[in-house]
Amino acid sequence: xxxxxxxLTAIGKGLAYxxxxxxxxxxxxxxxxxxxxxxxxxPEMAGRIxxxxxxxxxxxxxxxxxxxxxxxxx
Numbered sequence: 001x002x003x004x005x006x007x008l009t010a011i012g013k014g015l016a017y018x019x020x021x022x023x024x025x026x027x028x029x030x031x032x033x034x035x036x037x038x039x040x041x042x043p044e045m046a047g048r049i050x051x052x053x054x055x056x057x058x059x060x061x062x063x064x065x066x067x068x069x070x071x072x073x074x
Contacts, residue, residue, distance in 0.1 A: 013071045020067020027060040 035053035039046045 009074075013074055016074060017067055017071040020070065021064050024060045024064040024067075027063075028057050031056045031060065 031053055035049050038049050042049075
């Protein structure tokens with residue numbers, strides 16, 4: 001189904017992905033900041049903290065990829 005105004009489809013897709021990327025972007029920033037804070041407090045646990053941080057970032061990034069796929073389904 002074609003949109004009534006072709007330009008609005010592109011604007012809608014861009015807006016959808018832009019809004020879908022805000023949450024994961026903020027989430028990754030918070031995860032990274034808290035991980036650095038934890039490593040500064042307990043340097044001997046840096047390896048475990050870093051591993052957990054990367055897993056959390058991967059799950060958070062999956063939300064951004066889901067938003068990216070959603071823009072193609074619109």
